[in-house]
Amino acid sequence: MPKKDDGCGWKCDPAAESSGYNFVNDEPIGLPAKLNGDRSWLFSYGPGLGSLLSWYQNRYEGFRFIVTESGWGEVETSMKGALNDLNRCNYYRDVLGNLSAIAARDHVNVIGYTAWAFLDNYEWDDSFGSRFGLTYVNFTTQERHPKMSLSWFRQHVLPLKKLPVDGKPFPACDALWELPVMV
Numbered sequence: 232m233p234k235k236d237d238g239c240g241w242k243c244d245p246a247a248e249s250s251g252y253n254f255v256n257d258e259p260i261g262l263p264a265k266l267n268g269d270r271s272w273l274f275s276y277g278p279g280l281g282s283l284l285s286w287y288q289n290r291y292e293g294f295r296f297i298v299t300e301s302g303w304g305e306v307e308t309s310m311k312g313a314l315n316d317l318n319r320c321n322y323y324r325d326v327l328g329n330l331s332a333i334a335a336r337d338h339v340n341v342i343g344y345t346a347w348a349f350l351d352n353y354e355w356d357d358s359f360g361s362r363f364g365l366t367y368v369n370f371t372t373q374e375r376h377p378k379m380s381l382s383w384f385r386q387h388v389l390p391l392k393k394l395p396v397d398g399k400p401f402p403a404c405d406a407l408w409e410l411p412v413m414v
Contacts, residue, residue, distance in 0.1 A: 251276070262318075265305045267360040273304060275318070277325030281333030288339045295340045301326060302347025303380075304354065304363035313351075313367045313378065320380040320404035327388060328400045335396035344394075346384060350375065379404060 251260055251274035261276025284296050303322035307313040327344070334341045351364035359370055365381035368374070383404050 264303060264318075264361075267306060267357045275303060275322045275325065277329040278333065279329075280326050281330040281339070284330070284339050284341065285333050285337040288337060295342045297343035297345075298330075298341065299343075299345050300347045301344065302363055304347070304357070304361040306357075306361050310367060310369070310376065313362055314376055316362075316378045316380050317404055319365075319378070320383050323380060323384060323388070324401045324404055327394075331394040331396065332398045334394055335398065341394055344388075 251263070251272065252258065253260055259274055261274040261279065264273040264275070266273060280298065280301065284298075287296070288294065303316075303319040305316070305318060307316075323346070330341065330344070333339065346365055348364040350366045351359075351362040351368040351370075353359055354361055354363060365378055365384055367376045367378055369376075383402075387401050
């Protein structure tokens with residue numbers, strides 16, 4: 232039950248603000264994504280998601296959490312650059328590693344996690360300019376190619392039945408990755 236919600240509930244609790252900016256100096260917290268537009272709304276800060284869910288768990292006891300649409304997007308002009316998506320892969324490594332450690336430490340009941348998008352797709356604010364998928368899509372030919380992040384996700388995340396509780400970091404993203412030969 233909520234400890235205090237003043238009739239609002241966790242969905243509109245102003246104390247759960249998550250813009251990615253420091254309230255005092257308006258500086259970004261974490262690495263901003265390179266998206267279309269002047270100022271990114273998406274930031275990579277490893278402990279952020281775990282800390283937010285821990286805060287919710289403490290404030291609103293008894294919830295189970297399924298994280299959906301967690302991911303990273305960037306503007307990428309070449310297929311080679313899009314396939315070698317180290318920033319996206321590192322986002323997943325940092326967020327999931329920190330989420331695992333924080334959830335174990337604070338007894339946060341995380342029962343599911345999904346990546347933002349399996350395929351590059353149309354995004355409302357960015358059209359086809361920013362890519363969020365684990366798989367590169369050539370929007371002209373509809374050909375699909377797995378990105379580094381998908382290979383990493385497949386090897387280290389998909390086999391999991393639940394979050395690790397040992398606090399060990401996930402393996403580095405580029406450890407086993409070789410960019411596919413382009414024909």
